[in-house]
Amino acid sequence: MRNIVASLLASLLIMTAWAQENPCGPVPTENQLRWQDMEMYAFIHYSLNTYTDQEWGGGNEDPKLFNPADLDCRQWTRVCKQAGMKGIIFTAKHHCGFCMWPSAYTEYSVKNSPWKNGKGDVVRELADACREEGLKFAVYLSPWDRNHKDYGKPEYVTYFRNQLRELLTQYGDIFEVWFDGANGGDGWYGGANETRKIDRTTYYEWPETYRMIRQLQPKCLIWNDGSDRGDLRWVGTEAGNVGETNWSLMPSKGDTPWHMLHYGVETGDVWCPGETNTSIRPGWFYHDAENEHVKSLSRLMDTYYKSVGRNSTLLLNFPIAPNGRIHPTDSLRGIAFKQMIDEVFKDNLVDKAKTAHKGDVFTIDFKHPTAFNRFLAEEDIAKGQRVRKFSLEAMVDGKWQSLKDELVDNGDGLTTIGHRRIICFPMVKATKLRFTINSYKQEPIIKRIGVYIAPELTADIPNSGEKKSSRLHYFFSSPKQMMIDWDTEQTITAFRYLPPQNTREGLVTHYTLWGSTDWANWTKLASGEFSNIVNNPIWQTIKFAPTKAKILRLDADCLAEGERMAFGDIEIK
Helix, strand or coil: CHHHHCCCCHHHCCCCHHHHHCCCCCCCCHHHHHHHHHCEEEEECCCCHHHHCCCCCCCCCCHHHCCCCCCCHHHHHHHHHHCCCCEEEEEEECCCCCECCCCCCCCCEHHHCCHHHHCCCHHHHHHHHHHHHCCEEEEEECCCCCCCCCCCCHHHHHHHHHHHHHHHHHCCCCCEEEECCCCCEEECHHHCCEEECCCCCCCCCHHHHHHHHHHHCCCCEEEECCCCCCCEEECCCCCCCCCCCCCCEECCCCCCCHHHHHHCCCCCCEECCEEEEEECCCCCCCCHHHCCCCCCHHHHHHHHHCCCCECCEEEEECCECCCCCECHHHHHHHHHHHHHHHHHCCCCHHHHCEEEEECCEEEEEEEEEEEEEEEEEEECHHHCCCEEEEEEEEEECCEEEECCCCCCCCCCCECCCCCCEEEEEEEEEEEEEEEEEEEECCCCCEEEEEEECCCCCCCCCCCCCCCHHHHCEEEEEECCEEEEEEEEEEEEEEEEEECCCCCCECCEEEEEEEEECCCCCCEEEEEEECCCCCCCCCCEEEEEEEEEEEEEEEEEEEECECCCCCCCEEEEC
16 A cells, blocks of 8 residues: 555645644554554464364363474564565464463473474564564454453452463563453363353453553553443454444443444543454364455455454464464465555555635545546544545546445445545446535544546355255254255264354354264254354354264354344254
């Protein structure tokens, strides 16, 4: 995005002395401004889950499983840098509790793995590699720990802070600390094998933890989606989009329902911008079965427009394969993504046009019919976020024609701008473009506008093949019980469930799976939770010991919403 970062369009500035001296409501800190300018940075998920083919480990996985043959953090940083990422956030400890550094406070870490004879430190290697490549470094530390015997007790909070202190004092500057919102549930817990519940609003005593972070890393930002407001917020989904209306403001206290996370709050009293997190694959950790499902270039560009192009940043995950490297498909797709962003935004058509500004209307005269399909606008957010609504019109064949954002679903029109807003519309050929600010909180300060032409990309084509479930006979014996049978008895080892898409209605979150050969005698094959299925509704795999069966019974022990089980597809292996 060389052209965007280039010269300011002085003719478009509405910056009066009064506006400069009177910010509009809450404004970002220097740390938040620096973070927003990063625009894109990488998540890297890597842990024992990589070797157990899980998304959430149970806390009892053997540390000896961690023994990558070719772990290369410099390969990670080279790929991320070429993919346009300005930094990396690393999963130093996921929910299973396994530490990717030799923590002094637990034996459940890389120091008890065969990798480098227990002398290795993945956090150290990645922190060093980031600085060699000029990338910023950050850490993810799961507050939930399914391994630790004291989880749920006050002693665990001390343990958690001790580990956080290690990460904040031993690895140089940290630009962000990421605290996952998953808290409490079933786990190994030092051998207890039980479910533990905590009050996430009080248990971790976040204010004290925040004070420690700010003391040890004064330039570090805190990501937390709880009621204790951090510096950054989750946007309510892991699908890779934030609301087309996106205020960088939130209330300083209280719960945060989904609409607040996704759209922000215009009247909020603190600056708490959204960070859009998603993975380049369906899951967060590496799975061989997903090698054919890496996001397409078209899908990645759609994610860019719906995150960075909607006043957010993009946190894009690259999972590490079992050999200790980013998979070639992921790396090539990420690099192509950066190249396409550069291609789209390399030539700002405004630079060759005549721009007129009167009141709240900007008119760009191209002098002759010019093709374009992207519009960009930026506010000077250092003075606050001001624009509520705006409109775009193109003069085509002598008549003004309204332009709509083709990526907006709810028809509310063109709303907030903030740090950056990108509007996508079908190609037009116009002599003029009119940008009108229709509503604002305070005198707008437009820092930059741009008009671009993006090449057409082949859209993702849904799989038109036969559904896996169509080869099976299934029926519902009750609203929460599915029966599946097939022609002959066979040996099976796994059951896969794809939840319904774009709805929580009927989505199974907890299950029990039974098998039978005669409809009379049933063997329990597995039971548990589909981890993170609500936020990331991807294929869920239940593995079990090889079993002879002709019938399966899936009991929905708990649904996300509704009273009747639903599914997108099922498969038996």
